[in-house]
Amino acid sequence: MLDIASVARLLEQPRKIVITTHHKPDGDALGSSLGLYNYLIQQGHHAKVVVPSDYPDFLSWMPGNEEVIIYTENVAISDTLIAEAEMIFCLDFNALSRINAMTDSVRASQAVKLMIDHHLEPEDFDDFRYWDINACATAQLVYTFIADALNNKALINKDVATCLYTGIMTDSASFRLPKTTAEVHLIAAELINAGAVNWRIHELVYNSSTENRLRFLGHCLSSKLEVLYEYNTAIVSVTKAELEQYDVQTGDTEGIVNFALSIVNIKLAAFIVERTDGIKLSLRSKGEFPANEICKKYFSGGGHRNAAGGRSDKALDEVVQELKDILPNYKKLLIQ
Template sequence: MLTSEQLKTLLSEPKRIVITTHFKPDGDALGSSLGLFYWLKAHKHDVSLIVPSDFPSFLDWLPGLEHVRIYTKEVQENQKLIADAEIIFCLDFNGLSRIHDMAVPVENATGIKCMIDHHLEPQGFHDYEYWDPKAAATAQLIFRFITEEMQDAEHISADMATCLYTGIMTDTGSFRFRSTTSEIHRIIASLIDCGAQNWAIHELIYNSSSEERLKFLGYCLLNRLEVFPEYNTAMIYVTQEDLKKFEVITGDTEGLVNYALSIKGIRLAALIIDRKEQIKLSLRSIGDVPCNEICKTYFNGGGHLNASGGNSHDDLQTVINTFKSALPNYKEILTK
C-alpha cells in the first residue's frame, strides 16, 4: 500500500489524473471531487473529473462544474482518459460497484488508485487509502489530505473552499448530525476564512426547489407517509406513478426521508422508491439504531450507523413488507 509520503512525491511532478465519485453524486461527492480538482490543477496536473451519472440540479452552481464529464455521454473518450491516467482518485465510495458502468474501466486501468472515503468496509481495490469511517464527510478528508498529508494549506482557494464547504454542510445535515464535531467547525471556520460564503451556499442548496418538487413533497407527506408508533418508526414510499406525475428529476427526493425522521418520537425513518430498474431504500436514524446493519441484512446495502442505503430487485410492496417485518427484530433498541 502506497504511503502519503510516497504519493506526495508522485504528485510533486505533473501527472495525468482522473477523479471520480459514486453514481448519482450528492453534495459531498461532487464538492470533494471539485475541491481536489482545483488543488491538483493548481499544481499543474492534467486532471479529468468524470462522474458516472447526472447529479441534482441544486448543485449546478458549484464552481468548476463546467469541467465535470458525465461518463455515459462520452463513453469512448472517458474510457481513454481512465486508461491513460497515471493516478485515479476515487472519492466518497469504497467499492467499484458504486460507480456502475465505470467499474470495469477503472478496475482494468493501470493507474494508481487512491481511495479517499469515510464509508465502512472498504473492498480493497485501491493502492492508497485515506480512510476514516468516523469522518463526517469526504470533503472533510480532502481538507485534511491537502493540509496535513500534503502539507499545503496555503493553496486552498475560494473556489476550493466553496466546494469543500458544500460537501461538509450537506453530509452533516447543515451541521446538525452527531458527526458534526469540533474539528468540523474548525475546518468550516478555515473554509470561510479562505473565501467560502456560508450564507450564499445555504441559499443555493436549500432554497432552489421547483414548484413541482414542493407539490411532490406535499403529496408524499399527505399520501405516502406511514407511522409505526409501536416501533418509533416512520416510512415514506414513492411509486413509479408518483415519479411520473410530478416529473421528478435527480435531486428531488433528496432529504425527503428526513421529514419522516423529524416526527416527534421517531427513531428510524425509511424512504422507499420504485425506480423501475430496482427499488431504492434510504434509512436514517437517531441514537444507536443501526441503519447500516438493517440495510446490509435485508437490502444489499450498508453505510453509516445513522444513514445508510440499499436496493432490491423485488417489487415495491415486497420491499415494504420486508422492511415492516424487520422492525420486530429491532424493537428493543427502537423503543428504549
C-alpha cells in the same frame, strides 16, 4: 495505508489524473471531487472529474462544474481518460460497484488508485487509502489531505474552499449530525476564511426547489407517510407513476426521508422508491440504531450507522412489507 511520502512524490510533477465518485453524486461526492480538482489544477496536473451519472441541478453551480464529464453521456471519452490516467482518485465510495457502469474501466486501469472515504468496510481495490469512519464527510478528509498530509493549506483558495464547504455542510446535514465535532467547525471556519461564502452556499443548495419538487414533497408528506408508532418508525414509499406525475428529476427526492425522521420519538425512517432499475431504499436513524445493518443484511446495501441505502428487485409493496416484517427483530432498540 496512506504512504504520504509516496503520494507526495507522485504529485511532484504534472500527472494525468481522473477523479471519480459514486453513482448519483450528492453534495459531499461532488463537493469533495471538485474541491480536489480545483486544488490539483493549481499545480499543473491534467485533472478531470468523471462521474458515473447525472446529479442534482442544485449542485451545478460549484466552481469547476463545467468541466465535469458524465460517464453515461460520454462513454468513449471517459474510458479513454481512465485508460490513460496515471492516478485515479476515488472519493466518497469504498467499493467499485458504487460507480456502476464505470466499474470495469476503473478496475482494469493501471493507474495508481487512491481512495479518500469515510464509509465502513472498504473494498481492497486501492493502492493508497486516506480513510476515516469518524469523519463527517469526505470533503473534510480532502481538506486534511491537502492541508495536513500534503502541507499545502495555502493552495485552498476560494474555489477549493467553496466546494469543500458544500460537501461538509450537506453530509453533516447543515452541521447537525453527531460527527460534527469541534474540528469540523474549525475546518468550516478555515474554509470561510479562504473565501467560501457560507450563507450563499446554503441558499444555493437548500433554497432552490422547483415548484414540482415542492409539490412532490407535499404529496409524500400528506399522502405517502406511514407512521408505525409501535416501532418508532416512519416509512414513505413512492411508485414510478408518482415520480412521473410530478416530473421528479435527479435530486428531487433527496432529504425527504429526513422529514419522516423529524417526527417526535421516531428512531428509524425509510424512503422507498420504485425506479426503472428496481426498488431503492434510503434509511435514516437516530442514536445507536444501525440503519446500515438493515441495509447490508436484507437489502444488498450498506452505509453509515445513521444513514444507509439499499436496493431490491422485488415489487414495491413487497419491499415495504419486508421492511415492516424486519422491525420486530429490532423492537428493543427502537422503543428504548
